[in-house]
Amino acid sequence: MNQIESFLHELLSAPGVAGFEGPVCEIIRKRWEPLTDEIHISRVGSLHALRRSSIPGKRPSLMIAAHMDAIGLMVKDIRDGLIWITSMGGVDPRILPGQLVTIHGAREYTGVVQMLPDRLVKHQPAGGAPGYSQLFVDTGLSANEIQANIHIGDVISFASAPTTLGDKYLSGHSLDNRASVAALTVCLEEIKDYRLQWDLWAVATVQEEVRTVGAHTSTFELKPDVGIAVDVTFAQEPGLSTYETFPLGKGVTIGSGGNIHPALHRELKDRAEEIDLPYSIETMPKGSGTDAMAMQISSAGVPTLVIGIPLRYMHTPYEMVALKDIHRAGRLLARFITTLTSGSLESLFKGGAA
Amino acid sequence: MKELIKQLTQIPGPSGYESAIRETIREIIKPYVRETRVDAMGNLIAQVGTKAPGGMRVMVAAHMDEIGLIVSHIEKKGLVRFSNLGGVLPRYLAGGRVVFLNGTRGVINSDRHDEVSKIQPISQFFIDIGAISEKDCPVKIGDLAVFDREFLDLGKRVSSKALDDRCGCALMIETIQRVKQSPHELLFVFCTQEEVGSRGATTAAYQLDADLGIALDVTPVGDILGVKMQVNLGEGPAIKVRDVGHIADPAVVNWMVRTARELKVPHQLEVLDVGSTDARAMQISRGGMPSGALSIPCRYVHSPSEMIDMDDYAHALTLLTGLLSREIKLEKK
Numbered sequence: 001m002n003q004i005e006s007f008l009h010e011l012l013s014a015p016g017v018a019g020f021e022g023p024v025c026e027i028i029r030k031r032w033e034p035l036t037d038e039i040h041i042s043r044v045g046s047l048h049a050l051r052r053s054s055i056p057g058k059r060p061s062l063m064i065a066a067h068m069d070a071i072g073l074m075v076k077d078i079r080d081g082l083i084w085i086t087s088m089g090g091v092d093p094r095i096l097p098g099q100l101v102t103i104h105g106a107r108e109y110t111g112v113v114q115m116l117p118d119r120l121v122k123h124q125p126a127g128g129a130p131g132y133s134q135l136f137v138d139t140g141l142s143a144n145e146i147q148a149n150i151h152i153g154d155v156i157s158f159a160s161a162p163t164t165l166g167d168k169y170l171s172g173h174s175l176d177n178r179a180s181v182a183a184l185t186v187c188l189e190e191i192k193d194y195r196l197q198w199d200l201w202a203v204a205t206v207q208e209e210v211r212t213v214g215a216h217t218s219t220f221e222l223k224p225d226v227g228i229a230v231d232v233t234f235a236q237e238p239g240l241s242t243y244e245t246f247p248l249g250k251g252v253t254i255g256s257g258g259n260i261h262p263a264l265h266r267e268l269k270d271r272a273e274e275i276d277l278p279y280s281i282e283t284m285p286k287g288s289g290t291d292a293m294a295m296q297i298s299s300a301g302v303p304t305l306v307i308g309i310p311l312r313y314m315h316t317p318y319e320m321v322a323l324k325d326i327h328r329a330g331r332l333l334a335r336f337i338t339t340l341t342s343g344s345l346e347s348l349f350k351g352g353a354a
Numbered sequence: 355m356k357e358l359i360k361q362l363t364q365i366p367g368p369s370g371y372e373s374a375i376r377e378t379i380r381e382i383i384k385p386y387v388r389e390t391r392v393d394a395m396g397n398l399i400a401q402v403g404t405k406a407p408g409g410m411r412v413m414v415a416a417h418m419d420e421i422g423l424i425v426s427h428i429e430k431k432g433l434v435r436f437s438n439l440g441g442v443l444p445r446y447l448a449g450g451r452v453v454f455l456n457g458t459r460g461v462i463n464s465d466r467h468d469e470v471s472k473i474q475p476i477s478q479f480f481i482d483i484g485a486i487s488e489k490d491c492p493v494k495i496g497d498l499a500v501f502d503r504e505f506l507d508l509g510k511r512v513s514s515k516a517l518d519d520r521c522g523c524a525l526m527i528e529t530i531q532r533v534k535q536s537p538h539e540l541l542f543v544f545c546t547q548e549e550v551g552s553r554g555a556t557t558a559a560y561q562l563d564a565d566l567g568i569a570l571d572v573t574p575v576g577d578i579l580g581v582k583m584q585v586n587l588g589e590g591p592a593i594k595v596r597d598v599g600h601i602a603d604p605a606v607v608n609w610m611v612r613t614a615r616e617l618k619v620p621h622q623l624e625v626l627d628v629g630s631t632d633a634r635a636m637q638i639s640r641g642g643m644p645s646g647a648l649s650i651p652c653r654y655v656h657s658p659s660e661m662i663d664m665d666d667y668a669h670a671l672t673l674l675t676g677l678l679s680r681e682i683k684l685e686k687k
Contacts, residue, residue: 019601022686044603044642074596076625077576077584086627088596152584152623153595153607210601211634217642 003189005164005323007031008182012162012172015104017072017155018088018209021045024068024174028181028204035188036202042221046214047204051188054195060345061199063224063302064187064333065215065291066180066231067208070173071315073101073137073156081143082136083111085156089209094129095316100159101137105150110159111137158317168249168322175319177208179309179326180230186330191337198225198340208291215291219298225345226264226303228336229292230329232321233282233308243283246310249322251278252329253308259288259296261303263348268305271335277328282308303349307332355667356512358382358527360505362520366455368422368498369439369547372396375418379523379544386530387542397558398544402530409537410682413564413643414529414674415555415632416522416571417548420515421656423452423481423499432485434460434493438476440549441629445473446657452499458483458492459502501658510664511587517660519548521650522570525670532675540678548632555632559639566606566644566682567636570674572662573597573624573649583626587651588663590620591670594647599630600637605684606646610677619673624649644684648674 016024025047033039036049047068053059071089078084083103087093096113103109115134118126137156139146162172170179184202191200201222205214208231219227234240235248246253254268272279284306287293292304309329312320367375376398380390387400398418405411421440428434450462460483464474481499485491493499503515526542533540541562546554548571559567573592576583585592593610594602607623614621637645650670653661 019596020604042642043644044637046642074625076627086625088601153625207601211599211638213601213638213642216638217640221641 004182004186004326005170007185008170008178009162011178011181012174015102015157016068016070016174017157018069018207020104020155021069021206025204028068031185032188032202035192042214042218044213044217045206046218048218048222049202051191051196051200051202053197053199055197055342059198059342060225061201061222062337062340063201063203063219063222063227063295064184065203065205065218065227065229065295066184067177067206067214067291068181068204069206069209070157070176071209072158075103075150075152075154075156078146078150078152081141081146082138083146083150084136086132088155090315092315093132093135096135097130099317101156102159103137103139103150103154103156105154107149109139109141109150111139113137160317165320168324169320170323171318171320173317173319175311175321176232176314179232179311179321180329183230183309183326183329183333186327187333187337190331190334194338196337197342198337200337205291212291212294215294216298219295219302223299224302227292227295228305228307228333229288229290229295230307230309230333231290232311232314234314235310235312237312246280246282246308248310248312249324251280252325252332253280253282253310255282255284255288255306255308257284257288259284259292260305264303264305267348268307268332268336271339272332275331275335277332355524355528355664356507358524359512359521360514362524363505363514363516366453366500367418367420368500369419369550371455371498372418372546376544379418379527382527383530393558393561395554395557396546397554399558400530400542402533402540402542403536403538405539406537408681409539410565411539411541412678413541413543413559413562413567413636414526414678415543415545415558415567415569415636416526417519417545417554417632418523419546419549420500420518421549425493425495425497427495428488428491429480430488432487432491434481434483434491435477436479436481439498441656442476443656444476444479447479450658451502452481453502454493454497454499456493456497460484503658511661512664513659513661515658515660517652517662518572518655519570521572521662521667525570525650525667525674528671529674529678533678536679537681538678545632552632552635555635556639559636563640564643567633568645569631569633569636569647571631571647571649572652572655572660573626574628574655575651575653578653585622585624585651587653587661588665589622591666591673592622592624592649592651594624594626594633594649597626597630598628600634600645600647602633602646603644605686606644608686609682609684610646610648613677614673617672617676619669621673622651
């Protein structure tokens with residue numbers, strides 16, 4: 001297992017449900033601290049790490065962002081010694097029955113999500129997909145133990161363990177978007193010995209899964225000249241259209257659409273081709289659905305781009321990515337960063353958006 | 355308490371047209387604050403106290419606006435078609451009464467339909483103000499109306515239109531009157547346009563640049579049959595953990611719970627699957643701020659007859675006054 005793979009295993013073993021990113025943030029901070037010059041946590045919990053430019057005086061800055069929060073569940077109601085739940089971010093209730101979860105109460109408690117059996121529920125056609133009103137978590141604790149240790153509002157994370165499948169793929173919960181956090185880490189490693197012409201902010205944002213809280217606030221605070229969000233995108237799966245999905249393990253995606261500055265799109269394609277890095281173009285006609293949405297309209301506006309890492313089974317406890325694609329995303333970022341010069345900002349955006 | 359809530363609920367103030375309710379509130383709080391000001395979005399801002407060492411700059415927000423109706427078309431026979439301003443639910447419309455900002459009153463009904471078990475969309479409802487023709491109609495396109503429903507004193511509980519969020523405004527007014535000693539600079543904001551997306555709170559939060567944000571609003575309850583949510587009327591104010599648009603900062607939740615315990619105020623934790631509050635706008639303002647919300651449990655939210663429990667209100671007042679009078683320690687669990 002290489003360095004990044006073992007770092008990913010560590011990342012995927014830590015909870016970090018949207019709004020409660022503390023544990024995973026601490027792991028990332030430790031990993032990024034030796035790779036950056038300055039590090040702090042924002043007022044809402046995002047991690048900001050600066051690689052300072054070696055150019056004296058005023059220089060442009062680039063923000064690369066990956067969200068560290070994950071989808072999860074929350075305790076909504078407690079009745080009859082069972083825990084009733086709601087989702088944090090987009091969790092399709094159909095994937096929940098039978099899953100092991102961890103409830104973050106007075107301490108961590110393991111539970112299993114279950115549903116009422118069709119046969120015994122009256123007035124309900126058999127075979128239907130359960131909704132949240134039919135799903136609960138059984139912890140095996142007594143009603144008294146639950147009352148003392150688990151409260152409404154406690155978060156619940158998936159308990160699935162990260163697993164390397166074959167030798168090329170990684171499976172586990174929260175690969176959306178810890179895969180991209182790992183890609184940023186690859187990038188920071190790659191540029192470690194380079195003198196940078198721009199300031200670089202590596203940012204692990206909070207609460208992307210609910211409303212891009214971290215992207216809004218970090219972009220305002222750091223005021224970058226250019227922003228790049230790295231997030232996962234849909235990999236090809238049987239039965240899905242080939243134009244909306246991208247082959248797993250065959251390269252990253254470079255976004256194109258209203259949320260993407262055309263000059264940045266061209267630039268990243270050129271950088272990818274220079275190093276023979278495989279990529280697909282991902283059209284994003286309705287907005288990218290990533291942190292870049294918030295970054296683009298911060299303050300007076302920021303030119304933004306999205307790099308995508310193809311991922312299968314999105315928003316399930318067993319998402320799947322190719323390790324190679326994570327490395328590629330990191331290498332592409334590194335190539336872009338190390339080729340930036342003090343004049344790049346002007347030459348890139350001289351012609352406005354066109 | 356009841357008198358203040360009664361007074362505030364009866365003033366029409368749909369989103370974007372809050373001037374009447376704003377002037378009423380301004381007159382009430384004038385003797386208790388150094389100055390009040392109104393910003394470009396119509397928010398009423400009152401500052402109380404200054405920041406002592408160890409103190410914070412705290413923005414407290416309650417919204418003045420209520421859901422309303424806006425005239426979109428007038429039929430030849432003088433019937434008034436309308437659209438909604440905020441979350442107006444069609445099931446509460448037929449048979450109701452409205453009052454326009456110019457004082458005109460009318461009754462709501464709907465086009466005839468055969469499937470009585472189905473609820474019609476808003477486009478099939480109209481307001482009949484008793485006009486005999488389009489020419490005779492005293493309201494025009496773009497005129498606004500709100501539900502016309504008097505305040506009902508049911509003893510421990512009260513019912514009215516616009517308890518969302520005039521009971522939050524009342525709570526803030528009474529807190530302003532009670533907070534005598536505070537180490538904090540308290541910025542009380544009576545916000546506009548919450549019902550259409552927290553527009554007033556968005557700009558107020560930007561201009562005030564506070565250290566901490568608290569929204570005061572109502573929350574739906576789960577004590578009515580068929581709703582799975584553990585917030586009940588009469589069991590104390592609800593401390594928000596999350597709603598659809600906002601995850602309260604865990605440190606703010608802990609601070610509120612800790613203070614409630616110390617003050618022996620009954621309280622509940624709120625996990626809400628519909629709606630949001632001004633706290634969502636405060637959270638992502640500028641570089642972000644820790645934010646939370648204190649909710650008054652409310653039955654039948656967005657109906658012409660919402661209902662709250664006066665004990666919940668009184669406990670919320672004790673808790674909010676306590677929260678703002680002491681030093682604030684924000685610690686995660």
